[in-house]
Structures are given as structure tokens and as C-alpha cells.
Amino acid sequence: MPDTLERESGFDPDAPPSPLNALTGDPSTFLRVEDLSLQFGGVVALKDVSFTIMRGTISSIIGPNGAGKTTLINCISRICRPDRGRIFFNGVDLLTLRPHQVATLGIARTFQNPELFSRMTTLENLLLGRHCRMKVDLLGAAVFSPWTVREELRHREQVERIIEFLELQSARDQVVANLPYGTRKLVELGRALAMEPELLLLDEPSSGMSAEEKGDLKVWIEDIRDELGVTILLVEHDMGLVMRISETVIALNYGEKIAEGSPEMILEHPEVQRAYLGAEDAAGPVNFA
Amino acid sequence: MDVRTDYLQEIRLFRSTAARRWFALLLVVLVVIPAVVDSYLVYLLALAAVYIITAIGLNLLIGYTGQISLGHAGFMAIGAYASSLLMLKLHFPFALAFPVAGLIAALFGFLLGFPALRLTGPYLAIATLGFGIAVAQILVKWESLSGGSMGIHPPKPSFGRLVLSGETHLYYLTIMMMLLMTTGAANLMRSKIGRAFIAVRDSDIAATAMGVDLTLYKTLAFAISAFYAGIGGSLMAHLVGFISPESFNLLVSIQLLSMIVIGGLASILGSILGAILLTALPYLLSGIKNLPMVIYGACLILVVMFEPHGLRGRWTKIRLYWRLWPF
Numbered sequence: 001m002p003d004t005l006e007r008e009s010g011f012d013p014d015a016p017p018s019p020l021n022a023l024t025g026d027p028s029t030f031l032r033v034e035d036l037s038l039q040f041g042g043v044v045a046l047k048d049v050s051f052t053i054m055r056g057t058i059s060s061i062i063g064p065n066g067a068g069k070t071t072l073i074n075c076i077s078r079i080c081r082p083d084r085g086r087i088f089f090n091g092v093d094l095l096t097l098r099p100h101q102v103a104t105l106g107i108a109r110t111f112q113n114p115e116l117f118s119r120m121t122t123l124e125n126l127l128l129g130r131h132c133r134m135k136v137d138l139l140g141a142a143v144f145s146p147w148t149v150r151e152e153l154r155h156r157e158q159v160e161r162i163i164e165f166l167e168l169q170s171a172r173d174q175v176v177a178n179l180p181y182g183t184r185k186l187v188e189l190g191r192a193l194a195m196e197p198e199l200l201l202l203d204e205p206s207s208g209m210s211a212e213e214k215g216d217l218k219v220w221i222e223d224i225r226d227e228l229g230v231t232i233l234l235v236e237h238d239m240g241l242v243m244r245i246s247e248t249v250i251a252l253n254y255g256e257k258i259a260e261g262s263p264e265m266i267l268e269h270p271e272v273q274r275a276y277l278g279a280e281d282a283a284g285p286v287n288f289a
Numbered sequence: 290m291d292v293r294t295d296y297l298q299e300i301r302l303f304r305s306t307a308a309r310r311w312f313a314l315l316l317v318v319l320v321v322i323p324a325v326v327d328s329y330l331v332y333l334l335a336l337a338a339v340y341i342i343t344a345i346g347l348n349l350l351i352g353y354t355g356q357i358s359l360g361h362a363g364f365m366a367i368g369a370y371a372s373s374l375l376m377l378k379l380h381f382p383f384a385l386a387f388p389v390a391g392l393i394a395a396l397f398g399f400l401l402g403f404p405a406l407r408l409t410g411p412y413l414a415i416a417t418l419g420f421g422i423a424v425a426q427i428l429v430k431w432e433s434l435s436g437g438s439m440g441i442h443p444p445k446p447s448f449g450r451l452v453l454s455g456e457t458h459l460y461y462l463t464i465m466m467m468l469l470m471t472t473g474a475a476n477l478m479r480s481k482i483g484r485a486f487i488a489v490r491d492s493d494i495a496a497t498a499m500g501v502d503l504t505l506y507k508t509l510a511f512a513i514s515a516f517y518a519g520i521g522g523s524l525m526a527h528l529v530g531f532i533s534p535e536s537f538n539l540l541v542s543i544q545l546l547s548m549i550v551i552g553g554l555a556s557i558l559g560s561i562l563g564a565i566l567l568t569a570l571p572y573l574l575s576g577i578k579n580l581p582m583v584i585y586g587a588c589l590i591l592v593v594m595f596e597p598h599g600l601r602g603r604w605t606k607i608r609l610y611w612r613l614w615p616f
Contacts, residue, residue, distance in 0.1 A: 103497075103500030111494075116491075117488050117495065119491060120491065128499045129499060140480075141482045144479070149300070153296050153300070156296045
């Protein structure tokens with residue numbers, strides 16, 4: 001039997017270039033996207049998109065439907081492969097990695113429609129978030145050695161802390177397929193947090209949530225940044241939420257970056273207004289706060 | 290009712306004292322059975338244990354990891370022939386030939402895992418089907434090694450001077466292996482590796498986002514599953530005392546699949562119940578003239594129609610009923 005689990009549990013020191021050597025430019029640059037372009041057939045999903053994200057910030061990507069927001073997130077988490085451009089995270093070129101290695105670098109994400117492991121309980125879903133951090137080999141797992149037990153318990157405690165943080169106690173032992181939509185979104189957020197990421201990518205975290213849940217979400221996102229020190233990049237349609245929590249907003253339209261700046265600046269920006277309200281543009285309903 | 294007070298209790302194999310007591314009782318029964326029943330039944334029980342091992346392996350792959358295989362008889366054949374030939378031709382002691390046979394099957398499983406990276410559902414079913422057929426064909430044609438369609442007589446297993454000859458000896462060997470392999474599988478499934486398997490089944494996109502290496506875990510699932518089938522095949526060879534390519538034809542693969550579907554997918558208990566039922570059924574029905582296969586088929590249809598979660602689902606319902614009784 002191939003006993004190569006060790007290789008993937010901690011990431012291979014040889015595979016990605018050392019962050020220290022490859023670090024270029026401003027050391028506080030945390031995530032840098034350079035000239036990202038991607039076409040699906042004739043559709044331009046992204047065109048020469050560049051931006052940088054600083055460590056410890058909350059940034060949002062906005063834009064009408066089909067602007068390329070989710071595609072951008074998918075490129076960073078290596079679900080999509082861009083045609084051109086580069087993405088650096090802590091100086092590591094993400095496009096040189098295999099998709100699962102992105103997680104081991106400390107990038108976690110959630111999906112627009114929760115991609116949960118539907119027949120597992122909330123607890124088990126969150127435990128999957130600990131996958132990269134648990135060091136268990138095949139033999140240790142098969143005999144369930146004391147080491148494995150200790151490792152299992154240690155990570156369970158971490159997961160319990162997240163369950164408490166997000167107030168998911170009542171859902172803890174329920175199979176996630178049976179949970180309401182809003183709760184499933186929270187479980188997914190919890191699972192991403194369980195990874196102890198440095199960068200958290202949230203794809204429309206508030207969609208399908210009630211007003212009350214949205215209020216909680218805002219507080220949680222801020223707490224995640226302030227208490228856990230996680231940098232957050234979110235794609236969001238709810239302008240109220242975007243304006244209240246983000247420090248930087250990046251606006252996309254037809255795959256191109258049309259504006260970047262503070263929330264106030266973005267609201268005033270003529271290009272953004274045109275993208276959302278322009279006559280020739282059949283944009284989705286937008287809720288300007 | 291058992292109230293859990295710490296995390297350790299949650300990851301135990303048996304979560305209640307009642308379950309532990311029942312298991313202890315089962316162990317006692319398994320030990321004393323050969324002394325009370327006739328040797329044919331002992332043989333049948335040993336055969337059921339062989340199928341339990343193989344069915345659990347198949348369930349790890351299909352039920353837990355979501356990768357279908359219709360070629361598992363091929364892995365059993367590889368295990369059976371490897372263990373027999375290592376002993377006959379290379380004079381390996383049983384204690385060495387047996388695990389090596391499992392590892393050889395695992396190697397083939399690992400290799401078959403690669404097409405599985407690109408194929409899903411029915412396409413993977415056909416690819417694995419091809420593998421199973423190919424193994425049987427190769428064993429027929431490669432007479433110098435396998436004895437062709439005439440088959441071979443695997444030697445009786447022995448540990449030093451101790452030769453396991455009678456049904457009872459072989460019964461204890463297979464039962465011991467069955468308990469060992471079942472515990473191994475149950476442990477695996479409550480560890481990080483088992484969770485990763487289920488993650489691959491439920492959402493490969495999310496699994497990747499969690500850092501689960503799909504290549505590694507899919508090939509690993511195939512390798513482990515083939516290891517179980519190889520060990521099962523090897524035990525069967527020594528238990529039955531005769532193997533030929535016919536012993537591992539397509540029907541055996543289908544039977545293994547029926548065992549886990551009827552027992553319950555993604556359940557170790559289900560694999561056990563399914564393996565026992567489908568091993569016992571042909572013998573229970575053999576007294577009825579002309580009809581055994583018809584009734585056998587009808588049983589399969591009835592279980593699938595009325596208990597989609599298999600025997601394991603029925604078991605869960607019965608347990609719930611008694612727990613809530615008399616309400």
C-alpha cells in the first residue's frame with residue numbers, strides 16, 4: 001500500500017518556492033493578482049485584472065451578475081486555471097501548485113451555494129477543515145494508535161471552539177443535508193475557519209440569509225479579522241454589507257476591473273454607477289445602502 | 290441512555306457499554322461455535338468471513354469513496370493465486386505469502402486507481418469490469434503459471450509445524466482475520482483518512498479546497514479496497530482448497546456488489562450483514578428443487594425495494610423502535 005500520506009499533510013518544502021526568496025516588492029503585500037485573464041469559449045470572464053490585498057484587511061469584490069467575481073475567486077483557489085497572469089500569495093506563485101496545495105498554504109474559501117459534505121454531520125464537516133493540519137499515517141489510522149487518538153482529540157477541541165464561536169451547537173451532530181440554508185452557509189464558514197487560514201475567500205456569504213443572519217454575519221466577519229487575524233476577501237451582492245465592512249472595494253464589469261478604492265469612493269465612481277444603473281446593462285437587482 | 294461527557298467517548302468504536310457487552314458475547318459465540326455445530330456449517334461461517342472481508346473492502350471503495358468497481362473478483366483472484374503460487378513455486382511460508390498476496394492485490398488496485406481519476410460512474414464501472422474479465426482471461430491463458438482453466442490446489446496454511454488442516458483451524462484463521470480487518474476498516478473510517486474518502490465522494494471540489502489530494506485518496510481507496518479483496522481471495526483459496534479462473538468470474542464481482550447494496554452502502558455493519566445473507570442464502574435455498582436462483586433473485590429485489598438503506602437501515606429502525614418503546 002502506498003504510504004505517502006505524510007507528503008501531503010505538511011506541504012513539501014521542495015515543491016513551492018520559498019516564500020522568503022520569492023518575495024517581491026512591498027513586504028506587506030499579501031495577495032497579489034497580476035494581469036489575470038480567462039476566456040470561456042468566446043466569453044471573456046476576466047481581462048487583465050490586477051490588484052493587491054494587504055494582510056489583515058477586509059476587501060470586497062463587487063459587480064453586476066456575470067462580471068467575473070466568482071471566476072476570480074475560483075482562480076485564486078485554483079478551481080479555474082487562468083489563461084494568462086499570475087497570482088502570488090506570500091510570494092508563492094499559486095499557479096505553479098496543484099489545486100489541493102492551495103489549502104496547505106493557508107487559503108480557505110466558501111462557495112456561493114454551500115459545497116458541504118452533505119451526508120456528514122456539522123462536526124465531521126468541520127473536522128475536514130483540519131485535514132491539512134492533522135498528521136496521521138495509514139498504519140496509525142488503521143490501528144488507531146494512542147498518537148492518532150491524541151491527534152484526533154486535539155483537533156476536535158479546535159473544532160468545538162469554532163462551533164462555539166459561530167453558535168452552531170444545536171447543529172453539531174446533525175447531518176448537514178437536513179439543516180436550513182442559512183445554517184449550511186455558516187457550517188461552510190466554520191469549515192473554512194477550521195483550516196486556520198491566513199486568507200479567507202467568501203463567495204457571497206450573505207446570499208439566502210435572513211436580515212438577522214446578515215447582521216450576525218457582519219459581526220462574525222469583523223471578529224474573524226480582529227480576533228483571528230484572518231485577511232478576508234469577499235464577493236458580495238448586498239451593498240449594505242459591503243459598504244459597512246470593507247476597507248477596499250474592487251469593482252468588476254465584463255471581466256475588467258473598473259474601479260478600486262474605499263467604499264465611499266466606489267459608490268461615487270461614475271463607471272460603477274454606469275455598470276449598475278446604465279441603460280444598456282441588464283444588471284440584477286442591487287441594494288444600495 | 291449513555292450520556293457523553295468527553296470527546297474520547299465520541300471517537301470510541303463502541304459508544305455504549307451495552308454495545309461492548311454484545312460484542313463480547315459475540316466473541317464468545319464465535320469461539321465456541323465449532324464445538325457445537327457440524328463441520329459444514331463451520332466451513333460456511335468461514336466462507337462468510339471471507340466475504341465479509343472482501344465486502345468491507347468493496348464498501349470502502351463504493352460506499353465511502355464513491356468509486357464504483359465491477360472487477361473486484363479480479364483482486365480476489367490476484368490475492369488467491371499470489372498466495373498459492375508464492376507457497377507452491379517459491380516455497381514462501383504462509384505467514385509471509387498471505388500478507389504479500391494482499392500487497393500484490395493492493396498494487397494492482399493502486400494502478401487501477403489511475404483511470405479512476407478521469408472516469409466516473411458508468412464509465413468507471415466498465416473500466417473495472419474490463420479489469421476483472423482480463424484477470425480471469427490471463428489466468429486461463431497463462432497455463433505455465435496458473436495451471437490454466439484446470440485450476441490449482443493451494444496448500445494448507447501452516448505456521449511452523451502447525452498445519453491448519455481441518456475446517457475448524459481454517460475457521461479460526463478466517464474469523465481472526467475478519468475481526469482484524471473489520472477493526473482496521475472501522476478505525477480507518479473514524480480517522481482523517483476515512484473522512485477524506487467520504488469528502489471525495491460527497492464533493493470533490495470542496496475536498497480539494499480542504500487540501501484533500503484527490504489523486505492520492507482515490508488511488509489509496511482503490512489500493513486499500515484491493516488489499517481487502519486480495520486478503521479475502523487468499524483466505525478463500527486456502528479454505529476451499531481449489532481455485533480456478535472460474536472461481537473469480539464476473540458473477541462473483543456482481544455478488545460482492547449485491548452484498549454491499551443489500552447490506553447497506555457506506556456501512557461496515559451493512560457489509561457484514563450483506564455478506565452473511567448472500568453467503569447463507571444459496572445454501573438455505575439449495576433444498577428447494579429448481580427454484581433457488583429465482584428465490585435468490587426475488588430476495589434481492591425485495592430488499593432493494595422495501596429497504597433502500599439495506600439491512601443496516603432496517604437494523605437502525607429496529608433499534609430505534611426498541612429505544613423509544615412503548616411510545
